Amino acid sequence: MHESLYQYFLTKTNLSPSEFAQISEHFKYKKVKRGHILLAEGEVCHHLYFVLKGCLRFFATGEDGKENTRYFAFEQKFGTALTSFIENKISFENIQSIEASELLVIDRDNFYRLVETNKYINLIYRGILEMAYVTSQRRIYGLQGDTALDRLKWLLEYQPSIMIRLPHKIIASYLGVTPYTLSRLKASLYN
Amino acid sequence: MHESLYQYFLTKTNLSPSEFAQISEHFKYKKVKRGHILLAEGEVCHHLYFVLKGCLRFFATGEDGKENTRYFAFEQKFGTALTSFIENKISFENIQSIEASELLVIDRDNFYRLVETNKYINLIYRGILEMAYVTSQRRIYGLQGDTALDRLKWLLEYQPSIMIRLPHKIIASYLGVTPYTLSRLKASLYN
DNA sequence: TAAAAACGTTGCTTTACAGCAAGAATTAGC
DNA sequence: GCTAATTCTTGCTGTAAAGCAACGTTTTTA
Numbered sequence: 001m002h003e004s005l006y007q008y009f010l011t012k013t014n015l016s017p018s019e020f021a022q023i024s025e026h027f028k029y030k031k032v033k034r035g036h037i038l039l040a041e042g043e044v045c046h047h048l049y050f051v052l053k054g055c056l057r058f059f060a061t062g063e064d065g066k067e068n069t070r071y072f073a074f075e076q077k078f079g080t081a082l083t084s085f086i087e088n089k090i091s092f093e094n095i096q097s098i099e100a101s102e103l104l105v106i107d108r109d110n111f112y113r114l115v116e117t118n119k120y121i122n123l124i125y126r127g128i129l130e131m132a133y134v135t136s137q138r139r140i141y142g143l144q145g146d147t148a149l150d151r152l153k154w155l156l157e158y159q160p161s162i163m164i165r166l167p168h169k170i171i172a173s174y175l176g177v178t179p180y181t182l183s184r185l186k187a188s189l190y191n
Numbered sequence: 192m193h194e195s196l197y198q199y200f201l202t203k204t205n206l207s208p209s210e211f212a213q214i215s216e217h218f219k220y221k222k223v224k225r226g227h228i229l230l231a232e233g234e235v236c237h238h239l240y241f242v243l244k245g246c247l248r249f250f251a252t253g254e255d256g257k258e259n260t261r262y263f264a265f266e267q268k269f270g271t272a273l274t275s276f277i278e279n280k281i282s283f284e285n286i287q288s289i290e291a292s293e294l295l296v297i298d299r300d301n302f303y304r305l306v307e308t309n310k311y312i313n314l315i316y317r318g319i320l321e322m323a324y325v326t327s328q329r330r331i332y333g334l335q336g337d338t339a340l341d342r343l344k345w346l347l348e349y350q351p352s353i354m355i356r357l358p359h360k361i362i363a364s365y366l367g368v369t370p371y372t373l374s375r376l377k378a379s380l381y382n
Numbered sequence: 383t384a385a386a387a388a389c390g391t392t393g394c395t396t397t398a399c400a401g402c403a404a405g406a407a408t409t410a411g412c
Numbered sequence: 413g414c415t416a417a418t419t420c421t422t423g424c425t426g427t428a429a430a431g432c433a434a435c436g437t438t439t440t441t442a
Contacts, residue, residue, distance in 0.1 A: 018223035060332055060336070062335075062337075063336075066336070066361070068332060068335050068336055070328070070331065072334075082324060082325075082328070083325050083328050086321045086324070086325060087325065092332070115317075122313065125307075125317070125391095126316070126317070126320070129317070129320035129321060129324060130277045130320060132322050133273060133274070133277070133324045133326050133327065134273075134274050134278065135278060135330060136259070136306060136324065136328060137273070137274050137327060137328040137332055139330055140327060140330055140334065141251055141259060141283070143331065143334050143335065143367075144253075144259050144334065144367045145251070145253035145254075145257070145259055146253075147428075147429095148428080148429070149428095167203065167388095167389075168390065169388095169389070169390090176334075176335045177429070177430090178429075178430060178431075179389085179390075180391085180392085180427085180429085180430070180431075180432090181429055181430075182390095182392095183390060183391050183392080184391085184392080184429090186390095186391095187391080187392085190406070198418060239409075338398075338399095339398080339399075340398095358419075359418075359419070359420065360420090368399075368400090369399075369400060370419085370420075370421095371399085371400070371402090371420095371421085371422085372398090372399055373398075373399070373420095374421050374422080375399090375421080375422080377420095377421095378422085380419080383442105384441105384442095385440105385441090385442090386439105386440080386441080387439080387440070387441090388437100388438085388439070388440080389436105389437080389438070389439080390435105390436080390437070390438085391434105391435085391436075391437090392433100392434090392435085392436100393432105393433090393434090394431105394432085395430100395431085395432085395433105396420090396427105396429105396430080396431075396432100397429090397430070397431095398427105398428095398429090398430090399426105399427090399428090399429105399439090400425100400427075400428095401424105401425085401426080401427100401430105402423105402424085402425085402426100403422100403424090404421105404422090404423090404437080405420105405421085405422085405423105406419105406420080406422095407417080407418105407419080407420070407421085407440100408417105408418085408419065408420080409416105409417080409418070410415105410416085410417070410418080411414105411415090411417090411433070412413105412414090412415090412416100412417080
């Protein structure tokens with residue numbers, strides 16, 4: 001039984017160890033090195049990941065090769081290339097471990113079977129979708145309404161772990177600016 | 192029984208008229224004039240709308256007063272200020288009918304009760320969330336990766352009804368540009 | 383610990399889009 | 413159908429951020 005995942009479930013719903021055990025058996029443990037690509041754009045995403053340790057990054061590359069990061073899954077978070085996973089179509093997103101990571105993995109078929117048959121997984125999935133939506137909305141309104149400096153300030157306030165833990169270049173791709181600009185913005189904070 | 196809604200349900204799942212009737216009774220008919228504000232930012236969104244006729248618009252206003260449109264619900268679409276509806280918190284979004292519209296309305300409490308107890312509504316809600324997420328992702332990557340001209344071309348190709356049916360000013364707020372820029376971009380298409 | 387590679391900063395130039403103003407076109411009201 | 417009120421277009425100017433280049437700093441690797 002995956003204790004860490006059970007703890008996560010308990011924060012969302014109330015299920016017994018034996019109920020959890022039925023779910024748990026569909027998850028497999030996986031260890032990946034830093035920088036490993038778990039999914040490359042152009043492939044179909046068949047997996048949902050739960051991060052035990054480390055960090056996954058979800059990003060797309062534009063035609064000009066510019067990277068564009070959507071989401072980081074740190075410890076105790078689920079993550080997948082959700083659009084591909086939902087639609088069972090080719091992904092425009094990549095999944096990369098940006099630290100050496102330990103994961104639990106469930107494949108798409110098993111997962112959706114559980115969504116249909118298991119009320120706890122149904123609820124968890126609802127939570128994942130709701131959270132993903134709410135987060136993406138914040139991002140849209142941030143991108144459209146705010147300046148790059150506003151977005152940086154927001155990040156510093158609400159997701160400082162990203163600023164502390166991740167390299168500059170990747171933060172820039174998350175904020176939607178170039179590393180040059182990020183550097184300048186940071187400098188402007190202290191003036 | 193709301194026939195039009197039943198048709199919608201049948202495209203998503205297979206339920207009998209009597210099963211639908213139990214759901215249907217929670218929806219109420221509502222008629223609104225053009226320009227009517229169904230939800231103003233600062234209020235909590237307690238309703239989910241289904242558009243029978245007309246069009247609803249979901250938008251936020253920035254601190255500078257600039258409007259920013261997220262979504263249009265045309266005929267046979269569901270729409271709500273989803274973030275507020277999910278979290279049961281104050282909405283930063285407004286809902287406005289941009290044409291005289293006929294709607295079906297269900298309130299939040301009834302809806303979530305049905306999500307818990309009724310497998311069809313559970314499925315419909317999953318579909319709404321998945322669709323909302325996928326759409327918002329496209330928007331994010333569009334906003335970050337593409338130029339305003341790319342976005343306009345995308346709109347012309349995939350959502351021409353918006354271009355045809357809605358005023359320029361509103362289209363601009365959807366594309367995330369000023370009406371000035373939209374005007375110039377349109378001109379640049381024919382050169 | 384030395385060499386190489388990657389990352390971060392900063393000056394200069396370019397670019398996409400914003401914002402104002404003023405005129406043209408379309409729509410609405412009587 | 414004519415005036416008034418929006419809405420749309422277009423020239424000019426301003427600005428936030430991109431992109432390049434060059435240099436400094438930190439990290440990796442051997």
